[in-house]
Amino acid sequence: MLLIKLDATDSTNAYLKDLLVSQNPPDGTVVQTNWQKKGRGQHGRQWLSEPGKNLTISVLKRFEQLKVADQFVLSIITSLAVADVLIKHGVPNVQVKWPNDILSGKQKLCGILVENIVKGTSLKAAVLGIGLNVNQDQFPYGLNATSIKLMTGKELPLDTVLNDLIGAMELRFDQYLFKPVESAIQAYEELLFGRHQKVELTTPEGTSLFATIQGIDARGRLRVKRMDGKVAVYGFNEIRIAI
């Protein structure tokens, strides 16, 4: 496994994607930085992380035969691996907020940004970007964020968490990639925030509705029961869960 450690970079996802074009990094390459200056989040948002306090990493996965339609399994696997590490270190009430925010209770302590390299209907590679709050103990007001340290009272060496995460990802990839997707979905749904509960969902246009979360379907879309009793599924860009 190739581990590239950088003092600073704009974004580990961007760095790894550039590397993929200019060189030929092997499957499993990990890029880590102490200071991510222009961290990228989902939906074009920023990812802010205090230098030297947290894990900001990107992991490269290459595929021979993964269909674009099955790409959600990467989010599931990455989310479960992060959850494994958090549970191991004693973080309470670890949950996954669909599609791939990792929470302790209702507070977010990890965000995941999956960027895919697609050819036709196949996924050639994916850059799995993980921002995991480890030792940061203050967050901007209103962010609803937390860290391992805040939730457990323990400060952890970043290398320990990095090694744990790489190990957990290898195990979860072996367990679920190219296997029937049902078992991965079941493990994911067991951690799913708001499952069997009524939550507020918001659309990108700003409208909101209430529905009961049931789970996810085989493509990773959120399955909910609406107030009129009808079951609906929503894709990643169609809906967000409000907390």
Ligand code: BTN
């Ligand atoms: C989100 O919740 O919005 C996703 C955040 C993903 C942040 C990580 S930090 C490492 C990697 N590099 C980036 O620029 N983003 C991801």
